[in-house]
Amino acid sequence: MTVAATTTEAGARPSRAGRRLRAPAWLGTLPFLGYVGVFLLWPTGILVVDAFKNPSGSWNFGGVSTLFGPVVRGYFIGSFKLCLISAVAGAVFGALVAYAVASGKPDGAVRRFALAGSGVLAQFGGVTLAFAFQALIGPVGLLFHPSWYYSFPWGIALIYIYFQVPLMVLVFLPAIDGLKLQWREASESLGSSTWQYWRYVGGPLLAPAFFGAALLLFANALSAFATIEAWENQIAYTVPQEISTSLSSEVGLSNVNAADLLAFGMIVMVAVVMTGYALLQRRAARWLR
Amino acid sequence: MVAVTSLGETPLAGPAARGPQGMQRSRLRRLNAFRYVVFTLFGLFIALPLLALARFSLEGSKLGTWSVAAWTQIVSYPGLASAVELTLELAVITSLAMLALLLPTMIWIKLRVQWMSRIFEFLCLLPLTIPAIALVVGLGPVYNRIQHYSLSALQLFWVYVILALPYAYRALSSGLDALDAVTLAEAARSLGANWFTVMFRVIAPNMRQAILNSVLLTGALVLGEYTIAYLLLFNTLQPTLYSISRNTPNAGVVFSTSLASLLFAFALLIIVSYAGRRRRRG
Numbered sequence: 247m248t249v250a251a252t253t254t255e256a257g258a259r260p261s262r263a264g265r266r267l268r269a270p271a272w273l274g275t276l277p278f279l280g281y282v283g284v285f286l287l288w289p290t291g292i293l294v295v296d297a298f299k300n301p302s303g304s305w306n307f308g309g310v311s312t313l314f315g316p317v318v319r320g321y322f323i324g325s326f327k328l329c330l331i332s333a334v335a336g337a338v339f340g341a342l343v344a345y346a347v348a349s350g351k352p353d354g355a356v357r358r359f360a361l362a363g364s365g366v367l368a369q370f371g372g373v374t375l376a377f378a379f380q381a382l383i384g385p386v387g388l389l390f391h392p393s394w395y396y397s398f399p400w401g402i403a404l405i406y407i408y409f410q411v412p413l414m415v416l417v418f419l420p421a422i423d424g425l426k427l428q429w430r431e432a433s434e435s436l437g438s439s440t441w442q443y444w445r446y447v448g449g450p451l452l453a454p455a456f457f458g459a460a461l462l463l464f465a466n467a468l469s470a471f472a473t474i475e476a477w478e479n480q481i482a483y484t485v486p487q488e489i490s491t492s493l494s495s496e497v498g499l500s501n502v503n504a505a506d507l508l509a510f511g512m513i514v515m516v517a518v519v520m521t522g523y524a525l526l527q528r529r530a531a532r533w534l535r
Numbered sequence: 536m537v538a539v540t541s542l543g544e545t546p547l548a549g550p551a552a553r554g555p556q557g558m559q560r561s562r563l564r565r566l567n568a569f570r571y572v573v574f575t576l577f578g579l580f581i582a583l584p585l586l587a588l589a590r591f592s593l594e595g596s597k598l599g600t601w602s603v604a605a606w607t608q609i610v611s612y613p614g615l616a617s618a619v620e621l622t623l624e625l626a627v628i629t630s631l632a633m634l635a636l637l638l639p640t641m642i643w644i645k646l647r648v649q650w651m652s653r654i655f656e657f658l659c660l661l662p663l664t665i666p667a668i669a670l671v672v673g674l675g676p677v678y679n680r681i682q683h684y685s686l687s688a689l690q691l692f693w694v695y696v697i698l699a700l701p702y703a704y705r706a707l708s709s710g711l712d713a714l715d716a717v718t719l720a721e722a723a724r725s726l727g728a729n730w731f732t733v734m735f736r737v738i739a740p741n742m743r744q745a746i747l748n749s750v751l752l753t754g755a756l757v758l759g760e761y762t763i764a765y766l767l768l769f770n771t772l773q774p775t776l777y778s779i780s781r782n783t784p785n786a787g788v789v790f791s792t793s794l795a796s797l798l799f800a801f802a803l804l805i806i807v808s809y810a811g812r813r814r815r816r817g
Contacts (some may be wrong), residue, residue, distance in 0.1 A: 271647035275655070278640040282658050285697045289673030290665055296673075339577075346573040349566055356574070362804035365748075366797060367581065369702075369755040373777045374793040375584070381790060382587035389583065408584065411577070420709065440562065462663060469666030472761030476777060486668040486762075493672065493766055509669035516664045 290513070296503065297510035312504070313511050318488075322511065325484040327399045328474075329467040332406035337460035339407070340414020341452075347415065348422040361419075364412035376476035379405045398483050402474055409470075410463050417462055421455035461523045465516055485512050585794070592791035605787030609795060612788045618775035619792070621688055625771065626757040629695040630750040633703050636696060638746070641707055642734050646720050659704035662697050667762045670694070678767060688769040698763075699756050703749040710745020714738075747807045755800045772796065 300306045312318060347360045382389050385396075395401040425448060433443045471486035482488045485508055492505040595602035610616055637659075644651050662670075674694060716738055723737045739746065761773035772792070780789045 271643070272651060274643045275640050275648060275651060278636055278655075279658075281636055282661075282697070282700075285674075285677065285693055286658075286662060286665070286670070289670055289677055291673070292676055293669060293673035342573050343577045346570045346577075349570060358805065358808045362801055362808055363581065365752055365804050366755050366800045369752070370759045370797055370800070372759045372761045373773050373780075374588075374759065374797065377776075377780065377790060377793050378584035378588040381591040382584045388587045388590055408580070411580070417705075434562075440565070465664050465666075469668060469762075471666075471668050472765070472773060472777075475761075476780070479781075486666065489668050489672065490766060505672045509666070509672040512666050512669050513664075516666070520664060 293506050293509050294513075296506040299503065310507065313507060318508070318511075321482065321485045321488045321508070322515065324398065325468060325486070325512075326515070328403055328406065328484060329464045331399055331403040332410050332467045333460050333463040335403070336407050336410025336414050336463050337418075337456065340411040340459075340463075341418055341456060343411060344415045344418040344422050348419060348425075360415065364415040366412075368409055368413040368416055370409065372472040373476040375405060375408055376473050379408070380477075396478065402477050402483075405473055405477060406467050406470065409473075410467065413466060414459055414463060417459040418455065421452055421459075425451065457523060461519060464519060468512065468516065585797070588790050588794050592787055592794055594787050594790075602787075605791040606795075608788040609792050612779070614770065614775055615779070615788065615792065618770050618772050621770070622758060622772040625689060625692055625695065626754040628689060629692040629699060629757050630753045632692055633696045633699050633753050634746065634750065637700070637703055637707060637749075638739065639734055641704075641711060642716065642738050643730075645711055645716050646733070656704070656708075659700045661700075663701045667698060668766070670697070671763050671766045674763070674767070688764075688771065691764060691767070691769055691771070694763055695753075695757055695760065698760065699753040702752040702756065706749035706752055707742070707745050710742040710748075711738075713745075714741050744807075747810070748804075751800070751804050751807055754803070758796050758800055 298305060298307055298310070313322075343360070347357055350356050380386075383392060383395055385391055392401075429447055429451075430443060433447050438446070469486070471490065474484060474487060475490065479487075482491055489505050489508045489512075492508065592605045593601050593603065594605070596604075608615075609619070640655070644655050671694075678690070678694075719737055719741070720733050723733045728737065758772060760771070761777065764771040765774040765777070776789050776792060
């Protein structure tokens with residue numbers, strides 16, 4: 247067994263294999279696996295198990311049906327709409343920005359500022375961002391006061407796009423950097439137009455990365471909670487807001503279970519989108535090979 | 536037409552410097568026009584809310600007047616300074632813990648256990664798909680156990696490391712993939728280095744820029760994190776700002792602190808991007 251482990255390793259010469267009995271190399275990853283197990287997998291496990299339990303601790307699979315009740319379904323539809331709009335708009339606009347950045351000097355100031363700015367702004371969703379937009383176009387804002395600022399998907403979607411675009415730049419830039427200049431030259435020397443290049447060469451090459459990044463934006467918007475809470479904390483439109491309400495309201499223990507169920511529903515939603523993406527990518531890969 | 540040509544002249548040296556002799560001039564012009572349009576739109580979209588934030592942070596007591604009161608209040612506003620301090624401490628601890636956990640594991644997997652690299656990548660990117668608010672529901676019981684030992688808000692770093700995993704992983708792996716780690720390690724090993732030396736004196740110094748990047752992305756994440764701190768009832772920066780804004784309408788200090796934290800992280804990232812270049816050339 248040790249021999250099998252050592253021969254697959256890349257750094258050592260095979261002659262050393264089996265010289266003495268050594269611990270298998272993967273043991274070195276145990277601290278990481280342990281950490282992820284305790285702080286990521288265990289909580290997720292607790293949440294999934296609790297979603298199927300009564301507050302008293304006995305199993306209860308009937309609770310899942312509340313996920314399909316009209317009120318809860320409304321939260322999921324709201325979340326889905328918001329994530330879809332902000333992910334699609336953020337992905338398209340972010341891809342254009344990423345291309346504009348990538349076509350500049352690789353060591354230039356534009357690229358540095360765009361990357362540093364994106365790194366900060368992609369993380370700075372949160373409360374800060376809602377304040378910034380409130381100061382700009384809110385009811386007492388500086389620039390103008392659109393009537394749709396407080397109407398559900400559109401006002402908040404605009405705010406979400408603000409952090410979705412920088413995230414897209416961060417995620418999509420490596421893919422564009424991977425496009426080789428020679429491919430462009432080759433297609434041009436064969437007489438292709440810009441449109442033909444993007445339609446038959448660049449587009450198909452970037453498509454899987456693009457959809458992967460868009461999916462990431464979707465998941466990102468789904469978990470964003472601070473921004474929408476700072477935007478409007480009286481009415482719950484999305485699942486995260488409702489989870490927060492059930493966690494912090496003092497009605498009783500039964501609500502903890504509701505939060506578990508909602509969180510479980512969110513994970514299922516991400517899983518469904520992910521599966522769709524995996525299928526899509528498998529289909530795309532057929533054309534790329 | 537004239538405007539487009541004159542605009543297009545300046546950055547001509549940019550893409551052209553990379554040596555595409557075959558690039559057509561008309562295409563280059565179109566590319567430059569495209570870049571200007573995109574950067575202008577993007578710049579406006581990014582800058583306008585920030586400028587509004589800046590204007591509101593300089594608002595005087597009466598509407599339309601100017602004052603720096605909100606900026607001086609950052610240090611004196613009740614509860615704010617301690618929240619800033621706590622958040623900065625958390626940012627440092629989280630970054631260090633993230634590095635200690637991720638960097639050795641990553642190098643080790645690259646050198647010795649490559650068959651795990653897919654699993655490793657999957658685990659690192661997993662937090663992106665588990666919404667923070669869902670995580671916090673399950674974290675309640677875990678944190679209850681930790682808190683038997685200590686009740687400090689600094690304990691938040693345990694879960695912040697998880698949140699930072701995807702971003703730190705991307706930054707670090709791009710650095711590690713850019714160098715021929717296996718050859719470096721073989722060379723060092725054949726000269727008698729042990730694995731510790733290989734990791735921390737051979738490979739890690741070559742990834743300096745990536746390491747700095749991952750640290751700063753982690754720091755930016757901690758500075759902006761709200762969901763988990765708020766729901767586990769810890770008073771870090773974002774929940775404090777939120778509660779100030781709820782209790783005192785139009786509190787300028789909220790705007791000034793928000794902007795200050797943004798600028799702080801941005802300045803750090805810019806400095807690091809230039810510092811990394813100088814070292815590489817020097």
